[in-house]
Amino acid sequence: MVFTTTYRDGSKPDVAIIGAGLSGICAAIQLQRQLNVSATIFESEAEIGGTWATNTYPGCGSDDRSYLYNYSFAPNYDWTRKYVPQAEILGYLRNTALRFGLYSNHNVLFSHRVTRMQWDDSLQKWSMDWVNTLTGEQGVHEADVVIHGKGLYKTPRIPRAFDSFKGEKWHSARWNHSVDLTGKRVGVVGSSASAIQLVPSIVDRVDSLFVYGRSPVYISPQFDSPFSEITKALFHRLPQVHWAFVLFWTYIMDSTYLLYYRLTWYSALHRGLMYFVTWLHRLIQVPDPALRAKLVPDQLLGSKRTALSNAYYPALGKDHVEYFREEIVEVHEQTIMTGDGSTREMDVLIFATGFDIPCNFPSGQWIGCDGEDIAAGWSDQGGAFTFYGVMTLKAPNFFMIWGPQSGSYHQAITGDIEAQVMFMIRSLSFMMKGELSVIEVTEHATGEYMDLVLERRAFAVPCAAPSPTSSGLQTRDEEDFEEKTNEQQPLVRKALVGTGPCFWNGSCAEFRRRLKRVDLEKVFNGVGR
Numbered sequence: 001m002v003f004t005t006t007y008r009d010g011s012k013p014d015v016a017i018i019g020a021g022l023s024g025i026c027a028a029i030q031l032q033r034q035l036n037v038s039a040t041i042f043e044s045e046a047e048i049g050g051t052w053a054t055n056t057y058p059g060c061g062s063d064d065r066s067y068l069y070n071y072s073f074a075p076n077y078d079w080t081r082k083y084v085p086q087a088e089i090l091g092y093l094r095n096t097a098l099r100f101g102l103y104s105n106h107n108v109l110f111s112h113r114v115t116r117m118q119w120d121d122s123l124q125k126w127s128m129d130w131v132n133t134l135t136g137e138q139g140v141h142e143a144d145v146v147i148h149g150k151g152l153y154k155t156p157r158i159p160r161a162f163d164s165f166k167g168e169k170w171h172s173a174r175w176n177h178s179v180d181l182t183g184k185r186v187g188v189v190g191s192s193a194s195a196i197q198l199v200p201s202i203v204d205r206v207d208s209l210f211v212y213g214r215s216p217v218y219i220s221p222q223f224d225s226p227f228s229e230i231t232k233a234l235f236h237r238l239p240q241v242h243w244a245f246v247l248f249w250t251y252i253m254d255s256t257y258l259l260y261y262r263l264t265w266y267s268a269l270h271r272g273l274m275y276f277v278t279w280l281h282r283l284i285q286v287p288d289p290a291l292r293a294k295l296v297p298d299q300l301l302g303s304k305r306t307a308l309s310n311a312y313y314p315a316l317g318k319d320h321v322e323y324f325r326e327e328i329v330e331v332h333e334q335t336i337m338t339g340d341g342s343t344r345e346m347d348v349l350i351f352a353t354g355f356d357i358p359c360n361f362p363s364g365q366w367i368g369c370d371g372e373d374i375a376a377g378w379s380d381q382g383g384a385f386t387f388y389g390v391m392t393l394k395a396p397n398f399f400m401i402w403g404p405q406s407g408s409y410h411q412a413i414t415g416d417i418e419a420q421v422m423f424m425i426r427s428l429s430f431m432m433k434g435e436l437s438v439i440e441v442t443e444h445a446t447g448e449y450m451d452l453v454l455e456r457r458a459f460a461v462p463c464a465a466p467s468p469t470s471s472g473l474q475t476r477d478e479e480d481f482e483e484k485t486n487e488q489q490p491l492v493r494k495a496l497v498g499t500g501p502c503f504w505n506g507s508c509a510e511f512r513r514r515l516k517r518v519d520l521e522k523v524f525n526g527v528g529r
Contacts, residue, residue, distance in 0.1 A: 003034055004430075013432070014142070015040070017039045017147045018147065019151065020102075020108065021052065023402055024041060025096065026149075027401060029071075029102060030073075034425045035428060039106050041107065042109050042113070042128075043108065044112065044133060045111070050093075054173055057173070057197070059197040059198045059202075060198070062412075063197075063308055066079040066089070067242075068246070082224050083308075109130075112132055115129045115130065116129040117366050126142065128142070147424065156172075156173045156355060157353045167346060168347065168348045171351045179348065182206070186202065187336060190354070191213025191215060192215075192305075195352035196309045199211060209322070210324065213323065217297055217307050218274070257409075257411075257508070271302070291317060294325045302409075302460075305410070368395040369440075370394065374394055385446060388420070390403060390423055390515075395440070406503070409503055436528055438526060440524065440526075441523055445523035453504070
């Protein structure tokens with residue numbers, strides 16, 4: 001495809017990218033490759049990498065096959081194994097950024113956090129307030145186009161009730177490497193992906209380990225193995241073999257989206273098989289009937305992502321480990337009490353409680369045209385109203401990567417990110433070819449997509465909202481969001497933001513195909529220069 005890379009006068013739009021993780025890196029590289037456009041990149045951390053840079057807890061690694069994290073334009077033939085540790089994915093991202101000249105081709109501002117964005121109707125630009133997190137310096141940056149690439153896993157979710165805990169405490173996404181856990185009494189709150197990875201990694205170092213998980217998830221075996229040197233040499237020598245290998249596993253793993261459907265006959269086999277596999281895995285790995293009963297999920301298969309682990313269940317079965325399914329009712333000093341009256345004193349408390357997804361679009365910090373508070377509008381109407389998770393109403397020239405109503409539960413998100421970035425590339429080319437200063441998605445196009453989302457959602461397994469402790473232990477920065485979204489709303493295109501329901505319900509292949517076929521002439525309103 002041939003893209004228009006400049007306006008008729010030779011100028012290009014000023015582009016700003018928020019975030020330099022998997023999404024931001026992809027956007028920056030493709031802007032340069034496809035349109036020869038340089039961007040200003042705001043990254044709140046000290047280096048690129050996003051969630052793979054900030055999550056450094058013991059055992060952190062991929063829960064999808066490593067080669068599914070490849071960008072299509074930057075295949076990696078040297079993954080060491082099928083499921084790799086965090087450092088290897090981070091290394092791939094940073095090497096890819098260097099290889100494609102991200103540092104030299106773009107203005108990358110590290111330790112710069114964007115605190116507010118507002119569309120200026122008169123200037124037809126976005127005004128972005130920023131702060132340097134190291135020096136406290138503040139400033140304003142103006143951009144014709146903004147690309148939001150922060151992703152979903154940015155703001156840690158920490159229940160307020162644990163503020164009173166007096167020992168050492170931290171979230172798994174902000175691991176405190178200065179504290180040695182050897183010989184300490186450690187508590188872990190949470191029972192999903194990060195807990196399942198970190199518990200086996202610390203269990204043999206601690207004196208005692210208390211795991212609090214009210215909502216255990218379904219866990220299946222992880223069939224991991226290293227890549228031989230012969231296999232890697234073959235990939236290097238015959239890239240077509242690597243391409244076919246990745247394509248094969250992409251479609252195999254994409255078929256697992258059927259696990260998240262419950263009302264269709266064609267998903268019955270997938271779901272029945274996975275119920276059996278997870279039941280057998282639990283039966284074999286947890287010989288203690290009492291512990292095994294505690295680990296039986298009480299939600300439907302597919303309401304949360306199915307985890308992979310061969311080490312989590314054996315770790316919980318060790319003599320110095322206790323698992324609590326009961327509600328946490330009190331936190332005092334360094335002691336936690338559960339609903340059955342059990343109290344345990346600990347030196348360190350670790351939160352594996354996930355992320356506050358709504359905080360990626362906070363009310364009052366994203367103001368669109370006509371002074372519209374976009375995030376507040378989403379909350380008032382009961383959920384995010386987007387077009388393929390990449391654009392929304394009242395936000396001209398604003399693109400999201402992995403925004404609400406996009407992405408998947410069942411597969412690495414890299415392919416969807418690339419599809420959304422290429423939609424953005426097509427849109428900017430359309431903008432320059434048509435001599436447009438502003439493009440905004442139409443209400444009709446957005447409504448049609450949301451109708452499709454809701455149609456699919458009728459067949460999907462209801463998503464279980466994160467509940468690491470109890471409904472009474474509310475997390476920071478989510479009270480206002482919950483108060484608004486829990487109100488009774490008209491059942492019209494209602495789609496919650498923040499947990500599973502913000503994902504696309506369907507195969508990744510279909511999502512990418514639909515987005516690629518969008519007729520830009522029909523979905524955009526434009527304003528000439």
